[in-house]
Amino acid sequence: QELIAKLEATIENISDFPIPGIQFKDISPIFLDPKLYEEVIEDLVKFSKGKVDAVCGIESRGYLFGIAIAVALEVPFILIRKKGKLPPPIISEKYDLEYGSAEIETREGQIKKGQRILIHDDLLATGGTTEAAAKLVQKQGAEVVQFSFLIGLKGLNGDEKLKKFNAEIYHTLE
Numbered sequence: 164q165e166l167i168a169k170l171e172a173t174i175e176n177i178s179d180f181p182i183p184g185i186q187f188k189d190i191s192p193i194f195l196d197p198k199l200y201e202e203v204i205e206d207l208v209k210f211s212k213g214k215v216d217a218v219c220g221i222e223s224r225g226y227l228f229g230i231a232i233a234v235a236l237e238v239p240f241i242l243i244r245k246k247g248k249l250p251p252p253i254i255s256e257k258y259d260l261e262y263g264s265a266e267i268e269t270r271e272g273q274i275k276k277g278q279r280i281l282i283h284d285d286l287l288a289t290g291g292t293t294e295a296a297a298k299l300v301q302k303q304g305a306e307v308v309q310f311s312f313l314i315g316l317k318g319l320n321g322d323e324k325l326k327k328f329n330a331e332i333y334h335t336l337e
């Protein structure tokens with residue numbers, strides 16, 4: 164609709180960044196337009212309203228929308244960070260990258276047992292990062308009930324990878 168058209172006109176597609184052959188979607192122009200930002204948040208909030216007890220955002224672009232979603236829903240926001248950024252005690256989860264591996268972390272005790280969790284990030288590509296985030300949430304006895312993304316890239320099977328969590332998946336834009 165109108166929001167999708169506006170986003171398509173605003174998000175910049177940059178060829179060969181950060182490496183040759185990759186087309187990077189730069190979402191930073193959205194933040195130059197506060198009205199558009201508000202509309203994006205409204206759209207993402209609508210998907211989760213009344214359905215989650217807390218929002219987990221993935222570093223770092225997941226924070227740009229995630230915290231506003233949590234505030235609008237009046238639920239806690241929990242940071243999922245890259246290794247080494249959070250002070251102890253922490254819970255962590257390792258995952259494989261195309262080359263090598265990575266690790267993400269949350270502060271222990273911030274996610275509560277039995278909570279219904281929304282995991283949010285700006286963009287879903289292969290789903291590797293989000294899958295690790297979902298495992299990290301489950302490790303803490305909470306339930307991943309929703310995933311939301313501003314952008315879900317087609318053709319990389321991100322949605323497929325997330326199916327096993329039996330959670331709702333939403334992207335504003337494909």
Ligand code: 5GP
Nearest residue numbers: 186187188224286287288289290291292293
């Ligand atoms: P995945 O783990 O699904 O393959 O990659 C998703 C992660 O990479 C997200 O955290 C996202 O922020 C980042 N990412 C990958 N490609 C892009 C891109 O083209 N634009 C933006 N903004 N983020 C990207």
